[in-house]
Structures are given as C-alpha cells and as structure tokens.
Amino acid sequence: MSKLDLNRREMPKQSPEIRKSNFNEVAFGYTKELAVAEASRCLQCKKPRCVEGCPVDINIPGFIKCIVNSEFTGAIRVIKEKNCLPAVCGRVCPQEEQCESKCVLLKQGAPIAIGRLERFAAEMEVAREKFELPEKNPPTGKKVAVIGSGPAGITVAGDLIMLGHEVTIFEALHAAGGVLTYGIPEFRLPKKVVNREMEYIQRLGVKLITNFVVGKTRSLQTLLKQYDAVFVGTGAGLPWFMNIAGENYNGCYSANEFLTRMNLMKGYQFPNSFTPIIRHKKIAIIGGGNVAMDCARTALRLGAKESYIVYRRSEAELPARLEEYENAVEEGVIFHFLTLPVKLTADQSGWVKEMECLKMKLGEPDASGRRRPIPIDNSNFTMPIDGYVVAIGNSPNPLIPSTTPELEVSKKGTIVADLETGKTSMDRVWAGGDIVTGAATVILAMGAGKKAARSMHEYLMKN
Amino acid sequence: MFEVIQKEMIVPNLHLLTIKAPEVASQIEPGQFVIVRSHQDAERIPLSVADWDREQGTVTMIFMVVGKSTARLARLNNGDNIPTLVGPLGKPTVIENFGTVMCIGGCYGIGSIYPVIRKLKEKGNEIITVVEARSSYLLYWLDKLGKLSKKIKIITRDGSFGIKGHINCLTEIMEKEKITPDRIIVNGCTYLLSKSSADLRSLNVPIVVSLNPIMIDGTGMCGVCRVTVDGNTKFACVDGPDFDGRLVDWTELFQRRKQYMNEEAQLVHSSGCGGGHE
Ligand SMILES: Cc1cc2nc3c(=O)[nH]c(=O)nc-3n(C[C@H](O)[C@H](O)[C@H](O)COP(=O)(O)OP(=O)(O)OC[C@H]3O[C@@H](n4cnc5c(N)ncnc54)[C@H](O)[C@@H]3O)c2cc1C
Ligand SMILES: Cc1cc2nc3c(=O)[nH]c(=O)nc-3n(C[C@H](O)[C@H](O)[C@H](O)COP(=O)(O)OP(=O)(O)OC[C@H]3O[C@@H](n4cnc5c(N)ncnc54)[C@H](O)[C@@H]3O)c2cc1C
Ligand code: SF4
Ligand code: FES
Numbered sequence: 001m002s003k004l005d006l007n008r009r010e011m012p013k014q015s016p017e018i019r020k021s022n023f024n025e026v027a028f029g030y031t032k033e034l035a036v037a038e039a040s041r042c043l044q045c046k047k048p049r050c051v052e053g054c055p056v057d058i059n060i061p062g063f064i065k066c067i068v069n070s071e072f073t074g075a076i077r078v079i080k081e082k083n084c085l086p087a088v089c090g091r092v093c094p095q096e097e098q099c100e101s102k103c104v105l106l107k108q109g110a111p112i113a114i115g116r117l118e119r120f121a122a123e124m125e126v127a128r129e130k131f132e133l134p135e136k137n138p139p140t141g142k143k144v145a146v147i148g149s150g151p152a153g154i155t156v157a158g159d160l161i162m163l164g165h166e167v168t169i170f171e172a173l174h175a176a177g178g179v180l181t182y183g184i185p186e187f188r189l190p191k192k193v194v195n196r197e198m199e200y201i202q203r204l205g206v207k208l209i210t211n212f213v214v215g216k217t218r219s220l221q222t223l224l225k226q227y228d229a230v231f232v233g234t235g236a237g238l239p240w241f242m243n244i245a246g247e248n249y250n251g252c253y254s255a256n257e258f259l260t261r262m263n264l265m266k267g268y269q270f271p272n273s274f275t276p277i278i279r280h281k282k283i284a285i286i287g288g289g290n291v292a293m294d295c296a297r298t299a300l301r302l303g304a305k306e307s308y309i310v311y312r313r314s315e316a317e318l319p320a321r322l323e324e325y326e327n328a329v330e331e332g333v334i335f336h337f338l339t340l341p342v343k344l345t346a347d348q349s350g351w352v353k354e355m356e357c358l359k360m361k362l363g364e365p366d367a368s369g370r371r372r373p374i375p376i377d378n379s380n381f382t383m384p385i386d387g388y389v390v391a392i393g394n395s396p397n398p399l400i401p402s403t404t405p406e407l408e409v410s411k412k413g414t415i416v417a418d419l420e421t422g423k424t425s426m427d428r429v430w431a432g433g434d435i436v437t438g439a440a441t442v443i444l445a446m447g448a449g450k451k452a453a454r455s456m457h458e459y460l461m462k463n
Numbered sequence: 464m465f466e467v468i469q470k471e472m473i474v475p476n477l478h479l480l481t482i483k484a485p486e487v488a489s490q491i492e493p494g495q496f497v498i499v500r501s502h503q504d505a506e507r508i509p510l511s512v513a514d515w516d517r518e519q520g521t522v523t524m525i526f527m528v529v530g531k532s533t534a535r536l537a538r539l540n541n542g543d544n545i546p547t548l549v550g551p552l553g554k555p556t557v558i559e560n561f562g563t564v565m566c567i568g569g570c571y572g573i574g575s576i577y578p579v580i581r582k583l584k585e586k587g588n589e590i591i592t593v594v595e596a597r598s599s600y601l602l603y604w605l606d607k608l609g610k611l612s613k614k615i616k617i618i619t620r621d622g623s624f625g626i627k628g629h630i631n632c633l634t635e636i637m638e639k640e641k642i643t644p645d646r647i648i649v650n651g652c653t654y655l656l657s658k659s660s661a662d663l664r665s666l667n668v669p670i671v672v673s674l675n676p677i678m679i680d681g682t683g684m685c686g687v688c689r690v691t692v693d694g695n696t697k698f699a700c701v702d703g704p705d706f707d708g709r710l711v712d713w714t715e716l717f718q719r720r721k722q723y724m725n726e727e728a729q730l731v732h733s734s735g736c737g738g739g740h741e
Contacts, residue, residue, distance in 0.1 A: 213550075216490070253687070257679065260680065261679065350719075
C-alpha cells in the first residue's frame with residue numbers, strides 16, 4: 001500500500017480580520033478537489049473505528065469512498081440512511097470527540113476530516129438543482145403529534161412521515177428549528193440551511209404549526225385524545241443565571257436572550273429589523289461551551305472593542321468544540337481562564353459597569369471527571385464592562401411537565417424516558433433530546449429522535 | 464396567519480384589536496396575555512387580553528401606541544392577517560370569593576381589568592372599580608365596568624369627568640367612601656401599578672399588579688422579563704404577570720424597562736426620515 005497521506009486538508013474560510021465584522025458563514029467549505037483529496041486519505045478500514053464514535057452509526061468509510069469516486073449523490077444517500085440533517089451536523093457536531101477521535105489516523109496526528117466531508121456532501125446535494133423526494137410507505141392512517149421543532153422533533157417527524165404516518169409538529173415560537181434557529185448564530189449555521197431542512201420535511205408531508213405552546217394553547221392530555229402517539233422534544237430552554245449580586249442590571253443577559261435577539265429576531269440587521277440590540281463595547285461572557293463562544297463572537301461582530309470569555313476552569317477543560325475555540329481565538333476573543341465572577345456593580349441609572357471576580361485554581365477531579373475549580377482567597381479583582389452574558393447552561397423547559405402531572409420528571413426537571421425507546425411514564429407519550437438528557441448536542445438529540453421514532457412506529461403498527 | 468376581525472381606535476392613541484384565534488380564545492382566562500407580531504419582520508409584543516368570544520373564536524386586546532411596533536399594529540385594517548398570535552401566556556389572575564375587591568384600571572388596563580371584574584363578579588365578590596385617565600376623552604368601557612361594579616369611581620387629571628386628581632388621591636377617596644377592600648387588583652402602566660402599591664400598602668391586603676416588563680418569547684426561554692419579587696428573581700412571563708405589588712422591586716423594573724430607549728428612538732427616527740420600512 002502506498003505511503004500514508006498525513007496532510008489533513010484545511011477547509012477554506014474567511015480570514016479572521018474580515019469575518020469578525022460580518023455575519024456570513026465563517027467556512028466556505030471544501031472544493032471538489034479538496035474533498036476528493038481529503039477523502040482519498042481514508043484507509044477504508046475493515047473495522048472502521050470512526051463509526052463506533054458516531055452516535056448514529058453513519059457508514060463513514062462508505063460515504064467517503066463515494067466522494068473519492070466523485071459519486072456525490074451516492075455519498076449523501078449513504079449519510080442520509082442514518083442522519084437526516086447532514087448539512088447541520090457537518091457544521092456543528094463535535095467531531096473531534098466523536099468519529100474523528102476514533103479515526104486510526106489520529107495517532108499520526110491527522111484524522112480524516114469527517115465533519116468537513118459530511119458538510120461537503122450535503123452542500124453538493126443542494127447545489128444539484130433537482131432534489132429527489134424519496135418514496136414514502138403507504139399511509140397507515142395513524143396520527144402523530146411532535147412537540148418542538150428542534151433536531152429531536154425534526155428527526156422523529158422525518159422518520160415517521162416516511163413510514164406512512166400522518167405527522168404534525170407543534171412549535172411555540174414563530175419559526176421552526178429550535179436552537180438551530182434561535183440559538184446557533186448565522187455565521188456558524190446559516191439559517192437557510194435550517195430552513196431548507198424544514199422545507200424538506202414539509203414537502204414530505206409533515207404539517208408544521210408554529211405559534212403553538214403545548215401546555216398553554218392546548219394541553220398534552222388533549223393532544224392525546226386527537227393523536228395516536230405524541231413525541232415531546234421541547235429542549236432545554238430555561239436559562240441559568242449565576243445568582244450573584246447585580247445580575248438584573250441593565251446590560252446583563254442570559255445567552256438565550258442575547259442570541260435570540262440576534263438570530264430569531266434578526267437583531268444584527270437592526271435598525272433594519274425591529275427588535276433592538278445594544279452594541280456593547282466591553283462585554284464579558286460567562287461560560288466555556290459552544291454557547292459562550294457564540295455569544296463572544298457575536299458581540300465582536302456587533303462591534304465590541306473587547307469581548308471576554310470568563311471561564312472558571314482552564315483551557316484544557318473548555319467544553320466548546322475545538323474548531324469554535326480556535327475560531328474565537330483567531331477573531332480576538334480574550335480568554336480569562338480560572339476566573340469566577342462574584343458581583344456586578346452598576347452606574348446611577350442601573351447599567352452594569354464593573355464585574356468583580358475571583359481567581360481560581362484546579363483541585364481534584366469532580367463527578368464530571370474534570371478537575372474542580374477552587375477559589376483562591378483574597379484574589380478578588382475587577383473588570384470594567386458594559387455588557388454581561390451568562391452562558392453556563394439551561395435546564396429543561398418546565399412548561400409541559402408542570403401542566404402534565406402524569407409525566408414523570410427527574411429532580412433536575414428532565415423528563416424520565418427509556419434511553420433505548422424514548423418511552424415516558426405516560427402511555428402513548430415518547431420524549432427525547434435535551435428535554436430528557438439536559439443540554440447536550442444536536443446529534444444526540446437526533447439519535448434520541450431516531451430511537452423514539454422506531455419505538456413509536458412499532459407501537460403504531462401493533463395498535 | 465390570524466385574521467384581524469376588528470381594528471378600531473377607541474380613544475385617541477388607544478386601539479382595540481380583535482383577532483380570530485379559536486385555539487387561544489378557547490383557553491384564555493382573565494389576567495393572561497398573548498404575544499403578537501404585526502408583520503413577518505416585526506417584534507414580538509405582549510398584550511393583555513381585554514375580552515374574548517369562545518364561540519366566535521376571537522380575542523380582543525386594547526393597546527396604546529408608544530413606539531414603532533405598536534404604531535405598525537395600529538395601521539392594521541379589518542381583514543388583514545398577522546403572522547403571530549400566541550397564547551394564552553402567563554398565569555391567570557387568581558380569582559376566588561374574596562369579599563370586597565377594589566379593581567383599579569388605567570390606560571390599556573381599563574380594558575384588561577374588565578374580564579377580571581367579570582369573573583370576580585361571577586364568584587360573588589363585591590367590586591369597587593376605580594378608573595384613572597388624563598382626561599375624559601381617554602375614558603372607555605365605563606358602562607361595561609359600571610354594570611358589574613357596586614361602585615365606580617373615575618379620576619381625571621384635568622377634572623373633565625369624575626374626581627379631579629391623580630392616582631395619589633386614591634387613599635383620600637377610600638377614606639371618604641369608607642372603602643375597605645379585602646384585595647386590590649391593578650392593571651395599567653408601570654407608574655399606576657407602583658404608585659397604587661406604595662399608597663395602599665398600609666391597608667395590609669394583597670395588591671395584585673399585572674406587570675409589563677420587556678419580553679421576547681413569553682415562554683420562559685430568554686429571561687429578559689425578570690423582575691425581583693420579595694428578593695427573588697422571577698420571570699414575569701411564566702411566574703406572573705401578576706405579583707403582589709408590595710413585594711416588587713420597582714426601581715429595578717423601571718430601569719429595566721428603559722433598557723432599549725436609545726435603540727428604540729433610533730427606530731422611530733429611521734422611519735421618520737423616510738429611510739425606514741414598509
Ligand atoms: C447557542 C448554542 C450553541 C450550540 N452549539 C452546538 C454545537 O455547536 N454543536 C452541537 O452539537 N450542539 C450545540 N448546541 C446544543 C444543541 O443545539 C442542542 O443540544 C439541540 O438543539 C437539542 O435539540 P432538541 O430537539 O432536544 O431541542 P431544541 O433544539 O431546544 O428545540 C426544542 C424546541 O421545542 C420548542 N418548545 C419548547 N416548549 C414547547 C412547548 N411547550 N410547545 C411547543 N414547542 C415547544 C422550542 O421553542 C424549541 O424550538 C448548542 C446550543 C446552543 C444554545
Ligand atoms: C404582560 C404584558 C402585557 C401587556 N399588555 C399590554 C396591553 O394590553 N396594552 C398595551 O398597550 N400594552 C401592553 N403591554 C406593553 C406593550 O407590550 C408595549 O407597550 C409594547 O411592547 C411597546 O412596543 P413598541 O415597539 O410600540 O414600543 P417601544 O419602541 O418598545 O417603546 C417606545 C417607548 O415607550 C416606552 N414604553 C414601552 N412600553 C410602554 C408602555 N406600556 N407604556 C408607556 N410607555 C411604554 C418604552 O420605554 C420606550 O421608551 C404589555 C406588556 C406586558 C409585558
Ligand atoms: S477510522 Fe479513519 S481511516 Fe479508518 S475508515 Fe474511519 S475515517 Fe477512514
Ligand atoms: S419573555 Fe423570555 S423568559 Fe419571559
């Protein structure tokens with residue numbers, strides 16, 4: 001066999017200087033030549049380790065082989081056997097922890113860029129004018145309600161419509177897509193990608209009803225009278241705050257608010273859109289995950305002079321996708337590791353002006369396996385800021401559990417569901433995604449959706 | 464899409480809006496609100512519900528034009544369609560047989576307190592209604608309210624109708640009329656809510672105020688609507704909008720409501736000079 005090609009092909013992207021002042025997607029994506037070259041590095045392992053790392057078991061060497069042979073239609077077909085949202089996952093999955101972390105070429109420091117190839121395959125499909133609609137199973141006459149239009153809900157709806165059931169999605173907001181629409185910024189996941197997926201499942205026949213809050217507009221119990229089965233995919237939408245003094249001052253937000261103003265309400269076009277957004281000069285984002293990176297980079301694009309990430313652990317523990325961390329560094333986000341905010345102060349009219357912090361050090365590993373941050377005595381210092389965003393996580397949205405006493409929930413507020421089937425404590429009700437796991441990832445939400453769809457189908461065909 | 468059944472200016476700057484929304488109409492209770500968007504690119508604005516017709520499947524709101532979004536709402540015509548009307552949001556006002564309830568309404572709150580009074584009456588309460596406005600030409604629905612109330616007191620700042628004065632003459636009126644309510648419910652602008660709470664707290668009865676902080680989603684997802692009540696942060700859209708006015712941190716609420724004043728001014732300006740939208 002020929003010598004290993006260890007040149008992992010970079011994906012062309014906008015230069016940091018330019019992209020930090022626009023909202024266009026950072027990455028341009030592979031060209032055909034780059035994609036074929038990258039794909040050709042794959043060893044086509046007999047026992048592909050990469051697949052073990054994929055939460056939905058995509059036949060990775062299979063689709064890569066198609067790309068090697070320039071059979072791009074074949075590539076997307078292979079991916080879509082397992083993953084109905086490749087254009088999304090190719091962009092936002094933490095591949096370095098999943099498939100790419102298992103690739104045998106990791107040892108040589110050059111795992112195959114599986115995510116980039118997935119993104120490429122999805123874009124090639126869009127570039128083709130004709131979009132083939134697959135053939136559906138004959139109608140079963142069964143009706144399914146899906147609550148929430150995030151990745152979990154989209155997956156369930158897409159799978160069940162193909163199996164011949166009638167599917168209606170109920171979405172609380174005026175636009176579908178869940179976090180993909182209101183949370184993840186345009187420069188990372190263009191909304192046209194999400195809209196395309198929503199259009200696709202609607203063309204398959206899924207009915208989408210927006211502006212409909214289950215538990216308020218109609219109860220889950222009533223839905224059960226009208227539908228044969230119900231899937232709850234309402235996500236983890238309840239923002240956490242730090243609960244430190246001063247968090248309700250003006251200029252302080254949850255990440256959800258900051259990002260919703262930007263994405264769902266198109267704040268970046270203000271004043272050519274109608275929902276206002278404030279252009280902060282020095283803004284501190286608390287947290288170290290994807291959400292924090294998204295907020296910090298959004299703030300830069302809105303013109304912030306300094307955008308800080310304030311994280312209580314060190315660089316090694318950052319939970320964000322590696323690529324997003326690197327992008328943030330390139331764009332000039334300033335990182336304050338081992339730092340914990342303890343108090344905010346405001347000016348006379350109630351606008352935040354200063355953040356007091358403590359320095360931290362790392363102790364023994366905690367339950368999560370990461371080293372526990374410990375405050376260092378008398379290490380207090382202050383940072384002048386005019387904006388403050390909390391991006392430390394979300395709890396499940398309590399709306400449905402609180403109006404549905406029959407539904408068993410955990411102490412953390414997540415809906416209790418069987419991890420293999422998504423079945424809940426309530427008859428004919430399934431659940432999956434962040435509402436069951438707590439805030440996690442797109443691919444895990446989709447994986448949960450797949451399992452639930454299978455179990456729902458089994459039930460529907462038996463009853 | 465949701466059809467505009469009726470749009471009418473009922474008094475200067477206050478508009479009545481009736482929208483076809485059968486699902487919402489079938490569920491709504493007094494004290495709840497809806498979120499509307501007038502156009503595809505519009506802000507989401509919360510409005511309390513002033514009436515509904517479950518059979519016709521309609522809900523009615525009364526709103527005041529204060530900025531860009533309410534101005535766009537005001538330009539709707541009968542038969543137009545709006546892209547969003549979502550609800551019912553928030554918790555309904557708690558209504559039991561309390562005894563004597565004093566209901567205070569000003570501005571759009573004259574409308575939104577109407578269904579509250581209607582249900583209070585059904586539960587056998589005696590209702591004393593107080594309506595406040597700058598001038599007589601800003602008063603509406605007095606007949607509807609009067610019919611359900613044991614007494615109705617009207618205060619106008621210029622004295623053109625009822626008692627000449629301001630909401631701060633409430634205590635005086637109550638003493639003179641020997642009104643001793645078991646509960647007080649206030650709907651209207653933040654000033655009216657806070658002033659009533661301050662002036663009436665010595666009565667030692669619950670003062671239920673319907674708060675109106677800035678909101679976006681109205682489902683507990685963004686946290687912009689947070690208010691401090693009894694030292695704890697609450698999300699007005701899901702924990703409220705009703706709270707006991709004696710426990711609300713009013714200074715914070717007033718400040719938070721001003722957060723986007725500069726930006727909103729930009730909008731009014733950009734539309735004024737012809738560079739705007741529509
Ligand atoms: C800013 C941000 C960045 C992220 N970045 C990444 C990333 O790079 N990679 C990654 O893998 N993951 C990322 N995540 C996490 C990922 O987006 C989520 O794990 C995933 O979206 C969960 O999907 P879901 O379908 O369970 O719920 P969601 O996407 O949260 O969708 C739930 C939907 O249900 C609706 N809903 C809620 N209650 C009701 C109700 N009562 N009635 C009707 N509808 C209701 C909501 O409005 C929402 O649209 C990110 C999350 C955020 C917030
Ligand atoms: C739960 C709830 C229920 C509400 N119910 C009603 C209702 O039934 N009828 C109604 O008219 N309004 C109601 N409001 C207030 C209404 O939502 C706002 O007036 C509206 O969002 C303003 O949008 P705008 O773009 O027109 O004004 P903006 O451009 O957002 O505001 C313009 C200026 O007016 C000020 N302002 C904003 N709101 C008010 C107000 N209510 N009174 C005085 N000044 C204000 C702002 O501080 C700003 O300076 C309610 C609010 C909440 C949270
Ligand atoms: S482990 Fe790496 S080299 Fe082997 S099949 Fe998967 S992507 Fe190709
Ligand atoms: S309006 Fe967003 S949480 Fe209340």
